[in-house]
Amino acid sequence: MYRLRRPWTAPSTAAAALVRPVWRGLPWRVWGVAQGAGTLAAGLIRVCGGGPLPALVLLRAAVLAGALGLAFLLDDPARHTTATVPVRRVVRTALRVALVAPVVAVWWTAVLLLVPGSVRPPVWDITLEAGTASVLALAAATVAVRRTDEPEPGRSVATALLAGAVLAPLLLPARWALFVAPGDPGWAAAHERWAWVLAGAAALWAVSLREPRRRRTVRAPLRSAFRSVFRSPCGTSGLSRTC
Amino acid sequence: MTVTVSASGLTLRYGATRALDDVSLRLTPGVTGLLGPNGAGKTTLLRVLATAVPADSGAFTVLGRDPGTARGRQEVRRALGYLPQTPGFHPDFTPFEFVDYVAILKELTDRAGRHREVRRVLAEVGLGEVRGKRIRKLSGGMRQRVALAAALVGDPGFLVLDEPTVGLDPEQRLRFRELIAEAGEGRTVLLSTHQTEDVAMLCHRVLVMADGRIRFDGTPAELAARAAGRVWSSTARDAGAKAGWRTGTGAFRNVGDPPEGADLLEPTLEDGYLLALDDEHAEVTA
Numbered sequence: 220m221y222r223l224r225r226p227w228t229a230p231s232t233a234a235a236a237l238v239r240p241v242w243r244g245l246p247w248r249v250w251g252v253a254q255g256a257g258t259l260a261a262g263l264i265r266v267c268g269g270g271p272l273p274a275l276v277l278l279r280a281a282v283l284a285g286a287l288g289l290a291f292l293l294d295d296p297a298r299h300t301t302a303t304v305p306v307r308r309v310v311r312t313a314l315r316v317a318l319v320a321p322v323v324a325v326w327w328t329a330v331l332l333l334v335p336g337s338v339r340p341p342v343w344d345i346t347l348e349a350g351t352a353s354v355l356a357l358a359a360a361t362v363a364v365r366r367t368d369e370p371e372p373g374r375s376v377a378t379a380l381l382a383g384a385v386l387a388p389l390l391l392p393a394r395w396a397l398f399v400a401p402g403d404p405g406w407a408a409a410h411e412r413w414a415w416v417l418a419g420a421a422a423l424w425a426v427s428l429r430e431p432r433r434r435r436t437v438r439a440p441l442r443s444a445f446r447s448v449f450r451s452p453c454g455t456s457g458l459s460r461t462c
Numbered sequence: 463m464t465v466t467v468s469a470s471g472l473t474l475r476y477g478a479t480r481a482l483d484d485v486s487l488r489l490t491p492g493v494t495g496l497l498g499p500n501g502a503g504k505t506t507l508l509r510v511l512a513t514a515v516p517a518d519s520g521a522f523t524v525l526g527r528d529p530g531t532a533r534g535r536q537e538v539r540r541a542l543g544y545l546p547q548t549p550g551f552h553p554d555f556t557p558f559e560f561v562d563y564v565a566i567l568k569e570l571t572d573r574a575g576r577h578r579e580v581r582r583v584l585a586e587v588g589l590g591e592v593r594g595k596r597i598r599k600l601s602g603g604m605r606q607r608v609a610l611a612a613a614l615v616g617d618p619g620f621l622v623l624d625e626p627t628v629g630l631d632p633e634q635r636l637r638f639r640e641l642i643a644e645a646g647e648g649r650t651v652l653l654s655t656h657q658t659e660d661v662a663m664l665c666h667r668v669l670v671m672a673d674g675r676i677r678f679d680g681t682p683a684e685l686a687a688r689a690a691g692r693v694w695s696s697t698a699r700d701a702g703a704k705a706g707w708r709t710g711t712g713a714f715r716n717v718g719d720p721p722e723g724a725d726l727l728e729p730t731l732e733d734g735y736l737l738a739l740d741d742e743h744a745e746v747t748a
Contacts, residue, residue, distance in 0.1 A: 236571045240563040244552045296553070297560070299546040300612055302514045304567035305539040311567075370550050430535075 233306045234314050241314050246291040246373065250319075253288025254326050257281035261333040271401045274338035278345055279398070281330050283384050285323065286352035290380055291373030292319060293360040298370035309428045312361065323353065340401050344410045351417040356380055358424035365427045463490040466650040467511065467620060469522035474506055474515070474674075481506040482517065483674035489620075493646035495661035495682070496654040497735055498671035504654040505547055505624055507671065511652065512544040512622045525619050540569065543618035547625050547654075549609035553598035557589050557608045560597060564612040583611040587641055603634035610641060621651040627660060639663055658732040662686075668731075670738045678738040682731050689729030689737050694720040704740050 260281040264274045292315055295301075327349055331342060339345075359380060363372035388398045397416070399409040467489035474482040481503045498504045509515045511522065513529045521530060524542065529535040551560055561580045570576040584593045587607040592600065597608060606626060613621060623642065627635045635657075643664055645651055655661060661668050662682050670678035670685070678685055696714045699706045703716035717733050718740075720726065 232571045233566060233569055236566045236573070237563075240552075240555070240559065240566065243555070243559075244563075296550040297563075298550060300549045300551065300609055301564060301567050302546065303512045303539050303542055303544045304564065305536045305569050306567045307536070 230307065230310045234310055237306070237311070237314055238318070241311070242318055244295065244297070245315065245318065246294050249291045249294075249373065250288040250322075253284045257284035257288075257326070257330055258333070260284065261330040264334050264338065269338065271338045271340065274334055275340050275345075275401055278330070278334060278340065279348065282345070282349045282352050283381070285326065285330075285349065286356040287377045287380060289319070289323070289353050289356040290360050290376040291371075292316070292357060293364050294371040294373040296370050298364075299368075308364075308430050312428055316357065344406070344413075347410055347413050347417065351413050351420065352380075352384075354417055354420040354424060358420045358427065361424055361427040365429070465490055467522065467524050467652070469511065470520060472507070472510055472517045472520035472522060474510060474517045480674045482510065482520075485520070485671075485674070485676055487669060487676060487679065489650050489652060490667075491646075491648065491650050492666040493642060493651040493653055493664045495665035495668040496652060496671060497656070497658065497661060497668060498654075499739065502671040503674040504671055506674075508544075508622050508624050508652065508654055512542060513538055514544070514546075538620075540616075541619045543613035543616070543621040545609050545613040545621075545623045545626055547628070549606070549612075551597045551605065551608065553596065555597055556594050557584055557597060557600070557604075557611065558593040560608060561611045561615055565615045568616040570616055579615060579617075580611075583614045586614065586644070587611045588637065603630050603637075606630060606634075606638070607641070610638075610645075614645060619649050621645055621649055623651065623653045625654055625656065627655065627657060635660075658730075658735055662731045670735060672739050678734075685734035685738065686729050686731045687734065689717060689733035691726060692720060692737060693717050693727045693729045693733045694724035695727055696724070700724075705736050 258281070260277045264277050267273075293312065327346070331339065331345075356376065359376045360372065363369065363376050369375070388396075391397060395412065396405060397409055397412055399405045403409075465488045467487075469488075470486040472482050472485040473480065483503075485503075485507060496504050496507070506515070510517050511524070513535050521528070523529075524538045527534050527537040527541070529538040552563075555563065558580060561584060562576065565576045565580055570579060581590070581593070584590050587610050589604065589607055589611060592604065597605060600608065606629075610623075610626065613623070626642070627638050630638060639660060642651065642653060642660075646664070653660070653665065665682055668678070668680065668682050668685050669676055678688070694700070694716050696706075696716055699708075699714050700716045700718070700721065702719045702721055703714075704718035706714050706716040706718075709715050715727065716724075717736050
């Protein structure tokens, strides 16, 4: 029998064999749209001109578009079919991130190069914002995978991210402001806060990378809203039986 | 007979609901059927035994391995095949590519050996001819067979099947029955189903679940025998019947407590199942 001849497999060996199927299963279409929208925003800066402020706004729109695309990274229609395999989820997630990281890096470089140097905000600061948004998207997607049974939580995660991006500038008090304009005296302090957010998101992501646990009990008032967002795949009964 | 899966005191709560309530069982090689109404806890039990979700309390072993630790869980998963109730696929993959992907996830990393194994299981489930066709172009029954092939790849010692015949036409169900019977030769199969005929045809043993508890544990013949003397025929629905329906002959078939001098009928597995569910304090046999 095959299993009797099967030796112990190192995670790196399994990861190497997984490169091709995982690459093929990545949500390239969604990313194409997201990165296309981001590139378009950056292109508008070059085409339409304008000062540093409109350039920053459009560049932040590009950052958001890229992050929204990354929210779909962990979407896996085969999630339930592959729920109980020995290759750990952390290996599979790391492989997805490793595969997409160079693509995102090239795209971001292209976006920055599209913006004329005269109106381009400090590259490292705006890259910090882009990195933070990306890690936030990945952390949110990982939490969704860990806490729910939804095979493709990308749409819900992207919606939450979009809502957060719209509401944060409106609701954050001035002393916590993240979205400051170039030349603002609070620029450096805001980017310190961006670094803290990045650290927090990275920590949340790392903690959530472990195998998914069963969903925590949802309090009754939240139940119906939650049910509409995350469909249960298991059982033929109601939410109380969802796993 | 060798006990391959052993569980004791498995309990799992969802809020105020006990999805599993102190479930204990021992499985042996062959096909064991798991019957129960919607919401009985069948899928939850299967997911716990398949290590997809941990129980709140209780313990179990699969083929001598304890999934209570990360290492043990991984060892159990190496010996496990799981067909979920709603299997998902990458629709642009072919059956070969998809099962090959699952085989890699099951740590079959030797390419040549893995491809042989993938071809073997695809042939076993009757998909050898369409292994190069996109999954999105396959029928529901064929997709279900892809999922079964994914569960079977790597020759697992413990196979967990969650309602694999749901949505299949009678011919496909028959074909699936054959596949499950073959799969049950030499390995332990736990089959959750609503189809009592499947259990009668396939299983050497049956568990009946209701409200998160095992209500019955025994052979299909023993389950049917529970209804001996409690199934009768009448010209009208009997008030003492727990269930009764008009048959094709026009007579009523009643299950429950028959009146004096009733025209008793031979009980079926379904009759026994209905009574096992109805008996509030049913004793677990075996």
